[in-house]
Amino acid sequence: MIEEKGILFVLSGPSGVGKGTVRKALFSQKTDLKYSISMTTREKRPGEQEGVDYFFKSKEDFETLIEQKQLLEYAKYVNNYYGTPRNYVEKTLAAGHDVFLEIEVQGALQVRENFPEGVFIFLFPPSLEELKNRILHRGTETEELVLNRLKEARKEIEMMDAYDYVVVNDDVGFAVSKIQAIIQSEHLRRERIAKQYKRILEDEL
Amino acid sequence: MIEEKGILFVLSGPSGVGKGTVRKALFSQKTDLKYSISMTTREKRPGEQEGVDYFFKSKEDFETLIEQKQLLEYAKYVNNYYGTPRNYVEKTLAAGHDVFLEIEVQGALQVRENFPEGVFIFLFPPSLEELKNRILHRGTETEELVLNRLKEARKEIEMMDAYDYVVVNDDVGFAVSKIQAIIQSEHLRRERIAKQYKRILEDEL
Numbered sequence: 001m002i003e004e005k006g007i008l009f010v011l012s013g014p015s016g017v018g019k020g021t022v023r024k025a026l027f028s029q030k031t032d033l034k035y036s037i038s039m040t041t042r043e044k045r046p047g048e049q050e051g052v053d054y055f056f057k058s059k060e061d062f063e064t065l066i067e068q069k070q071l072l073e074y075a076k077y078v079n080n081y082y083g084t085p086r087n088y089v090e091k092t093l094a095a096g097h098d099v100f101l102e103i104e105v106q107g108a109l110q111v112r113e114n115f116p117e118g119v120f121i122f123l124f125p126p127s128l129e130e131l132k133n134r135i136l137h138r139g140t141e142t143e144e145l146v147l148n149r150l151k152e153a154r155k156e157i158e159m160m161d162a163y164d165y166v167v168v169n170d171d172v173g174f175a176v177s178k179i180q181a182i183i184q185s186e187h188l189r190r191e192r193i194a195k196q197y198k199r200i201l202e203d204e205l
Numbered sequence: 206m207i208e209e210k211g212i213l214f215v216l217s218g219p220s221g222v223g224k225g226t227v228r229k230a231l232f233s234q235k236t237d238l239k240y241s242i243s244m245t246t247r248e249k250r251p252g253e254q255e256g257v258d259y260f261f262k263s264k265e266d267f268e269t270l271i272e273q274k275q276l277l278e279y280a281k282y283v284n285n286y287y288g289t290p291r292n293y294v295e296k297t298l299a300a301g302h303d304v305f306l307e308i309e310v311q312g313a314l315q316v317r318e319n320f321p322e323g324v325f326i327f328l329f330p331p332s333l334e335e336l337k338n339r340i341l342h343r344g345t346e347t348e349e350l351v352l353n354r355l356k357e358a359r360k361e362i363e364m365m366d367a368y369d370y371v372v373v374n375d376d377v378g379f380a381v382s383k384i385q386a387i388i389q390s391e392h393l394r395r396e397r398i399a400k401q402y403k404r405i406l407e408d409e410l
Contacts, residue, residue, distance in 0.1 A: 122395065124402055157403075165393045166402060178393055184386040188370045190327065197329055197371060198362075 004193065006093040007186055008115060009033070010101045011179070012108035013123030014153035016135040018169045022123060023102040025176045033183070034092050036101040039071070042080040055085060073103065073110035084111065098183065105156040112162055119186050121179060122163035126170040128154070209398065211298040212391055213320060214238070215306045216384070217313035218328030219358035221340040223374045227328060228307040230381045238388070239297050241306040244276070247285040260290060278308065278315035289316065303388065310361040317367055324391050326384060327368035331375040333359070 013019055027035065039055040041062050050056055057065070062081045065071055074083030084101060092099050101111065101118075112120055125131035128150070135149050160166060167178045186192070218224055232240065244260040246267045255261055262270070267286045270276055279288030289306060297304050306316065306323075317325055330336035333355070340354050365371060372383045391397070 127405070160395060160399050160402065163395050165390065166395050166398055167393055168402075178389065181386040181389040182393060184383065185370065185390040188372055188383055188387060190365060190368050190371050193371055194365050197365065197373075200332070 004096060004187070004196065006034075006096055006098040007183075007192075008036075008089060008093060008099045008101065008111075008118035009179075009183060009186075010103060010108050010111055010118050010120045011123060012103050012105050012120065012163070013169075014105065014125065014131065014156040015149050016131050016153060017123045017125045018134065018172070018175075019102050019104075019123055021172055022169060022175050022179070023100070025172050026100070026179060029176070029180075032098060033100040034097045036084055036099050037088055038082055039065070039074075039085045040080060040082045042082075055088070057081075069114070072114045073107040075107060086114070089115070105159055109159065109162055119165070119182065120163040121165045121167055121182060122160050123175065124157070124160075124166050124168045125153070126168060209301060209392070209401065211239075211301055211303040212388075212397075213241075213294060213298060213304045213306065213316075213323035214384075214388060214391075215308060215313050215316055215323050215325045216328060217308050217310050217325065217368070218374075219310065219330065219336065219361040220354050221336050221358060222328045222330045223339065223377070223380075224307050224309075224328055226377055227374060227380050227384070228305070230377050231305070231384060234381070234385075237303060238305040239302045241289055241304050242293055243287055244270070244279075244290045245285060245287045247287075260293070262286075274319070277319045278312040280312060291319070294320070310364055314364065314367055324370070324387065325368040326370045326372055326387060327365050328380065329362070329365075329371050329373045330358070331373060 011019055011023060027033070037051065037053075037055060039057055039062065041057055041059045044050070044054075044056050048054065059081065062074075062083070065085070066074060066083075070086050071083040072086050072089060074081055076082075084103070084107070089099050103111070108120060111118060125134075131153055132146070132150055135146050165182050167175050167182075169175045216224055216228060232238070242256065242258075242260060244262055244267065246262055246264045249255070249259075249261050253259065264286065267279075267288070270288075270290070271279060275291050276288040277291050277294060279286055281287075289308070289312070294304050308316070313325060316323060330339075336358055337351070337355055340351050370387050372380050372387075374380045
């Protein structure tokens, strides 16, 4: 009855908060969400598929897309670019599907800049103590690195004000059901759907 | 962990859309919502309790409260006043409980004026045809009355723009679960809770 565009949902939060775990739990359930596929300049690895794992591009092509503002966000790691192509997101939304993007805070702030109509969800640690434990228990990092990442995390939490929702990740299942409630209720927001409802009325008058 | 004020949720919509049915179905489930108790100047009927069914007031007292802007909305039917006392709502919210108000469109617009921080949900008929059927099937009204009420309903639907959410009442169960998603997600909105989260961080730093 209602023909509706999809909504871009962006899940973000400080390093170590558990964004990936929550995203995986969300997608392990029945969902109509489309996961946003990133673009990269790194080499395709065995088994990876173009348009499934990544969109693979040359460095030159990627830099052209940056100039043309065709990326909602991008960053460079170890000499390779990674980014979110605007074109894929917009086509998917136009087809009526929601797009879900899980991304670190700097990337989310870029997306907010380039696509303010998205819905931005900040995943909040149950406590800084807990966040420290999670970063420590990865076990792969020196104490100095851990302290740096904690400092970074505190700075990232200060950026909460750029988000629409805050979900505390005290329990993955609770966090997922809160995100599902946000997705459902955002589709009910009057400013998104009033036009279509009024059109229905006009058709009937 | 988070000390939070309650939120006022206002369910409204055109005459005949099924507000009362949806409200009853919502309250028949486990809920922490407090139903907003109205104030009236009509006579207390046998079995009715002060502060449970209504707050009963004299006409003089009610008019004093109107002058003092102590009512979020009010109307006069058959020589009696009915209204929503601001004091009860504010005390209940301050105690951390959500308040739920089911009300016709004119009343909701008054509440919006006097309490803009409320969340306003518009219950939408599946179609005007369906709305007509529902009004007709009450069976208590003449054709002229039905036509008048439909005309009124169309005008009320035009007022949708004053609302935050639109929920179509095609199925009572669906409508209730949508309202529950709205209630849950409104508690996650960053502007409501960011201050408390930042305080937690400061306490830990």
